[in-house]
Amino acid sequence: MKIDFYALLDQLMQHGSDLGEVFYEDSQSLALTMDDNRMEQVVGGMDAGVGLRLVDRGRTAYTYGNDLSLEALLQLAKSLARHHSGATVKPMPLQSRSAKPAWVKQPPQQQALEEKLNLVRLVNQAARAESPHIRQVKVRYMEQVRQISIANSLGTLASEERTQLVMAVQCVAEKDGLLQTGYEVIGGSQGWEVFSSQDPLRAAAAAASRAARMLSARPAPSGSMPVVLAASAGGTMIHEAVGHGLEADLVWEKLSVYAGKLGQTVASPLISVVDDGTLPTWRGAASFDDEGAPTSRTMLIENGVLKTYLTDWLSSTRLGIAQSGNGRRESYRHQPICRMTNTMILPGEHLPEAIIAETKDGLLVTKMGGGQVNTVNGDFVFEVAEGYLLRDGKVGQAVRGATLVGNGPQVLMDIDRVGSDLGLAIGTCGKNGQGVPVGDAQPTLRIPQMVVGGQ
Numbered sequence: 001m002k003i004d005f006y007a008l009l010d011q012l013m014q015h016g017s018d019l020g021e022v023f024y025e026d027s028q029s030l031a032l033t034m035d036d037n038r039m040e041q042v043v044g045g046m047d048a049g050v051g052l053r054l055v056d057r058g059r060t061a062y063t064y065g066n067d068l069s070l071e072a073l074l075q076l077a078k079s080l081a082r083h084h085s086g087a088t089v090k091p092m093p094l095q096s097r098s099a100k101p102a103w104v105k106q107p108p109q110q111q112a113l114e115e116k117l118n119l120v121r122l123v124n125q126a127a128r129a130e131s132p133h134i135r136q137v138k139v140r141y142m143e144q145v146r147q148i149s150i151a152n153s154l155g156t157l158a159s160e161e162r163t164q165l166v167m168a169v170q171c172v173a174e175k176d177g178l179l180q181t182g183y184e185v186i187g188g189s190q191g192w193e194v195f196s197s198q199d200p201l202r203a204a205a206a207a208a209s210r211a212a213r214m215l216s217a218r219p220a221p222s223g224s225m226p227v228v229l230a231a232s233a234g235g236t237m238i239h240e241a242v243g244h245g246l247e248a249d250l251v252w253e254k255l256s257v258y259a260g261k262l263g264q265t266v267a268s269p270l271i272s273v274v275d276d277g278t279l280p281t282w283r284g285a286a287s288f289d290d291e292g293a294p295t296s297r298t299m300l301i302e303n304g305v306l307k308t309y310l311t312d313w314l315s316s317t318r319l320g321i322a323q324s325g326n327g328r329r330e331s332y333r334h335q336p337i338c339r340m341t342n343t344m345i346l347p348g349e350h351l352p353e354a355i356i357a358e359t360k361d362g363l364l365v366t367k368m369g370g371g372q373v374n375t376v377n378g379d380f381v382f383e384v385a386e387g388y389l390l391r392d393g394k395v396g397q398a399v400r401g402a403t404l405v406g407n408g409p410q411v412l413m414d415i416d417r418v419g420s421d422l423g424l425a426i427g428t429c430g431k432n433g434q435g436v437p438v439g440d441a442q443p444t445l446r447i448p449q450m451v452v453g454g455q
Contacts, residue, residue, distance in 0.1 A: 001026060001048065001068050005151035009091040011077035012054055013153055016086025019055040019313065020153040023290065024048075025146060025332040028109060032141040034120045042117070051332040052080050055314060062335040092155030099160045099287035103280040106192035108143040108165050116141060119167075119200060126201040127171050130208035133215060135179075136172040137208070142187075150292035158292035164283070164437055165194050166426070169204045173211035180400065182211030183385070187426060189285040189437070210367065210386055213398055220387065220402035220454030226362030227404065227450040228355060228390065228417075234425025235440025236368040238345050241380045241408030242273065243440075244431070246300050247326070247338040248315035250375055257378040257409055258306060266306045267412035270348055273301040275310055277325055277341035282439040283426040284341035291327035291336050298324045301412075312338050330434040337432055344441035348418025352444040355417045357393040363402065363452055364388045364395055371404075378408035381453075403453035411447055419444030 003024050012020035026048040033041035049066035050073055063080050065072065108116075120139050127137040142165070149159040166187035173180050184207040186198040229237065250256040258266060267273070277295030279285050286295055291313050299307050311319070312327030315338055328339035356364065369383030384402035388395050424441040 003050065003068070003073070003149065004070055005149070005157060006091060006094060007070065008052070008073055008077050009151060009153050011074050012052060012081050013089040013091055014078075014081045015084040016089050017054045017056040017084055017153070019053070020091065021053040021291070022151045023051040023053070023329070023332050024149045027144060027146040027331070029144040030116070030142070032116060032120050034124050034139045036136060037124065039117065039120070047331070049332040051335070052077055053335055054080055054084065056084055056086070058314070058318065060314070060335060064333050089153065091153040094151055094157040095155050096157040096159070097288075098158070101161070101189065101280070101285070101287065103189070104163045104191045107145065107163060108191050109145055111192050119195075123167065123169060123200050123204045127169055127204040127208040130205045131173060131212035133173040133175050133212050134171055134208050135174045138170045139204070140168045142166045148290070150288070150290065152292060156292040158288040160287050162286060163189060163191055165190055165192070167200050167203065169207040171208040171211045173208070173215055175215045178215055180211050180214035182207040182209070182214070185426060188281045188283045188439070190281050214386065214400050217398035217400040220363070220384070220399035220452065222452055222454040224449050224451050226359050226390070227447045227452065228359055228362060228364045229442065229445045229447070230364060230366045231352065231419060231421040231423030231442060231444050233365050233368045233442070234423060235344060235442045236371065236382060236425065237411070238273065238442050239340065239343055239429070239438070239440040240371055240373045240382070241378065242412060243275070243340045243343045244373065245375045245378060245408065246309050247340070248309040248311040248319055248321070249338040251309050252315055252318050256375050258309070261306050262308065264306055265304050266409055267301050267304040268415045269304040270418045271301060271304055271412055271415060272299065272346040273343070274299055274346060275324070275326065275340055275343045279342050279439070282342045282424070284438045286341070289325045289327045289336070290329045293323050293325040293327065295325040295341060298326075310338050310340060312336055328436045330436055334434050337434070339431065339436050340429060340438055342439035342441070344422070345418070345443060345445070347420050347422050347443040350417045350419050350444070352419040352421050355419055355444050355446050356390065356395065358417070359390050359446060360393055362390045363399070364390050365404070373408065378410070380408055381405050399454070401454055405451040405453055411450070414447050414449070415445050416448055417444070417446035
């Protein structure tokens, strides 16, 4: 579909505005779900549409539609523009850039459906074969290929093909009436080749064995104790307890504990935090954000000092700081907002095994679950999906039902060991009713004292 971007921008700017924008998307998707040994869902879809945005003196007007005829889109632009009353502003000439990431080797839509169905069945079998205590297995395969183009009145015209592929496995184990779950997800901004580097059968076995191991775990103790977060725990803490607070729209609205703290020490000198949308194959990777700005490697916290925030066009204009390429949206139905891409604590110099050996007693967290955070003050509560007691510097008995309670900025200040490893987790981040693909990563970390909820 060929869209006359300049004609739409010209219509949008008929009554003036600081920014006019056109976002075009054409996507194909497929979702397969196998549950309780039955293929419950085989759903494919196509969608295409255009979102139009006007920003004037900090106020945003947004509309969208999927009638892609020029007449319908011009009428949509006219209806949006008439809410403004300024003088006509001519859009800048469009400078076109396009990208098709070279790391996507085997587009998933080129693989036969039967091959995908067979893989889902094999993953289900691998999970069930791991333990006789496995009672339920749910396998979900998802792929999406999006063609997007973004044009704005400042002269940007950026186009990109984006591919996402994810395989998720959830297992339930049961013994004597006790139920425990295990979950693993693999994938990224890749095609079918992702399964060459990330083994789906191994992911299935890992999910099932975790569920089975937790059946013999003792209830977690409660109290204040040292906590070691293994790299395998993923970056849930950095994403939830820290990352959202570094998004510039929340900073502008004074809904972030990090507002007004640029240049200040906000973490241990061992801690450096980066958001990087340029990392090939990582789930949050792209060449451009959803406003057409190039993605970047943004040093947010360097050796404990807050350097900048994650910005979209509007927040960078308001705060007077550089645009970092973090304006993201779920689809053409949504306006862009500040979002993380791939966020991580950079590795340090401590050997992971040495960190454990130096921690005489405490809790080792090898897998994080869900959680909640208050971005205004940084307080959080996280579930521990898999954890072990540390005794005399050695890994002891597994525990279940643990939660981590704390304050994000305080935890960053308290960390006294940062491992030389790095563990990656992938997911879909929700904010303001939108979900976008992200990656989170962290090395092994030690917090000398932290509140653990348990029995």
